[in-house]
Amino acid sequence: MTKELAQLVAGHPLLAGLPGDAVATVAGCARNMAFSPGALLLAEGDPADTLYLVRRGRVAIEVHSPGRGQIVIETVGPGAVVGWSWLVPPYRWHFDARAIDPVGAIAVDGACLRQKAEADPALGYALMKRVAAILLERLQMTRVRVLDLYGDDGAR
């Protein structure tokens, strides 16, 4: 683990403000990665093993459908977190995540992070609260989108 990587981890919104030793623990599972536009960060059906902390560029969450090609469900940008399925069994990706722009992301090994969280429940709980907050926001936004707000019935 380099000092630079620890700083990058500490600078991501998911971990901002956590104590230094907690950041160091997460950074111990992390590596810095870059993706070219079009490259997959994760693919549907594959084992889910990584939490991506997006630093720059945008990532599309996609699913493919015969005849419709890749359907973009959501796009996220710098500061976002991509990949949750490493958290819970059966640890399998349900969607694709693809770089739209040149993407810089910190890849945190899911199994490593789970192991450290189990070993240090205080750290695990602190991380889970942050993860839950992001998941909740994403869920709420998804619920609103389900309303078809700007459609004929939703436009009021």
Place this chain on the structure above:
Amino acid sequence: METADARLIDAQGLDAVIAVLGELGYDTRGPVVRDGAVMPGTVTGVVDLPVGYHDEQAPGHYQLEYRGDNTVFAWAVGPGSWKAELFPPTQELWRATRDGGDLTFSEPDADYRPLALIGARPCELAALDVLDRVLRDGGTPDPHYRARRDGAFIVVAECGVPAATCFCTSMGTGPGADVGFDLALTELDDGAGHRFVVRVGSERGAEVLAGVSSLPASPANLEGRRQVLAAAADATTRQLSVDGLGALLARNLDHPRWDEAAQRCLACGNCTLVCPTCFCSDVRDTTTLTGEIRRQRSWASCFDLDHSYLHGGPVRATTSSRYRQWLTHKLSTWWDQFGTSGCVGCGRCIAWCPVGIDLTEEAAAIRSTDGAVRPGAAPGRVSS
């Protein structure tokens, strides 16, 4: 108005007042008996007024009774308020004819023959004051209302015989009148005979009265008037507690009482039609077969489903929400919008509600269970 200058006339004197007003060019309108109710109509003399008629009113009940005595104003209010005289149920706003690719507009003139409203009740004066704030004294005056209103000569008939539905004493709008009239009548029918104490409220009122044979009102006459009004106030038993009422309703929008009232409410809109202050209107365009376009305004009711129509459907789809809109507007948000109560205590909405919903009872019920919440309106709370 000072009672020191009050005069005394008899029924012939009232006849003369109406005649003088007619000679001055006024369209003399007053209460007449029509279709079993006291309604506004054209009057040319006392003979046209509801002489000998009395009304009996209760929630969902109005009955006119003819006793054949010589009283003229011994009834409370009928279903037709004076609103319709100044703000007719329908009003053409403009019409336009097509002329090639152009349109030529014309608007009906607002030069109306001045009205004399004879026998208006003090609560009706208060209602006109409420309507003034909406249609005349807001940012944009309605020319038709303003012309009719400003030209109107008003003869108030103070109340001696309130109905069981009346609650003007709660609203501060009766049974007597202090301002807002040209002439005020108080009917006396005691051992000394049948006369009217007349008070003058304007210069033109004085001019009209000067053309009529009258006597100075004696101290006994004035005492008679005082007793009539005191008795009327005592007989007004229905009450609406207005203390903090606006805020009470505003904080009880989820009260279970709205749904309970809606269980009975037919959303028929009768209350809004008989209300002397309900002012809502629709604007509709029509095209004649010859291509002439007409825009007409007509009375509307917040109980109509389309009243709150917003691309796709009504905002207030349930009867409960429409009843709540009506009552909270009358007693609460009217203050926010126009700086006054929207209710003057005439009681018409109580009598003319087919199922007898009584707004004083509804408001009292909410006050007695302030803070109750209907099931489903808030988590973890239940109505009490």
Place this chain on the structure above:
Amino acid sequence: MPADQGVAVPTGLRRGKDRGTRALTPVPYRVVSRRRETDDVTTLSLAPVAGVAMAFRPGQFNMLTAFGVGEAAISISSAPSSSGPLEHTVRDVGTVTHSLCAARVGDLVGVRGPFGTDWGLAEVDDQVDTLHTLGGTTHAHLRGDVVVVAGGIGLAPLRGAVYELLARRSHDGGGVVVCVGARDPSQIVFRDDLEEWTRAGAEVSVTVDVSAPGWTGHVGLVTSVLGDAHFDPSRTTALVCGPEIMMRFTARALTDRGMDPGRIRVSLERNMQCGVAWCGHCQLGPFLLCRDGPVLPYAGIVAHLLTEPER
């Protein structure tokens, strides 16, 4: 026949005896051009048949008459400073708006207005000046940021405001952030304007709820691009227009970021038939929206009203 009736006068010259009293008679304007924004949204450019076009402030609305059909409240979508024609952007959602959307160049459309409150752009600058003066800082010319959040056709009443803000702020400083949400890429209105605003220095983000082939932009709720926008919540004014649910979520997202609810302005809509507070249709609690709105601060009662069912 009264003198005021039935006399042919040149179109558009006929006015009431005392100005302001004939508030319900439209002034004829002619459609000088029309632009299809989406499959059901059309922008009409209107010029008065006689005289000069009305003065207005961004955020206000007009009552537009499709002659022989009826009248509807439509936001003014052009900028007051624009030398071009008066523009209204209409979504085809009912009989009147259908007729308006079908209007051809040369057709007459009746116009009454302008009505209601505006976005209060002058006040935006005043507020910031006051804050800076009180703070005793040296940033006298630095304006606060303005965040414009629009959903669907809610961008229409904001379009003029963005042009005004960009024109004023080009030399004053202060950022203009525009976040636009649309159902899908085909429903994005004012595409040319969005590009022009970006060139003029605004931070413009467009997001769609549902993607489509060829769309390379953001996919997600408008609050997601708002979260990535650059502005200082402590000195920002927000102007928000869209469906009520979208405005609620946007206002919450802004207050969560530390904005004062009093500096979040929302544009509310109810049935409007007169525009002059006579007809009673546009009531929302204590407000008559044609008079007290459509633009209101998202503070206190307004925030409450937006969560109260059936108002």
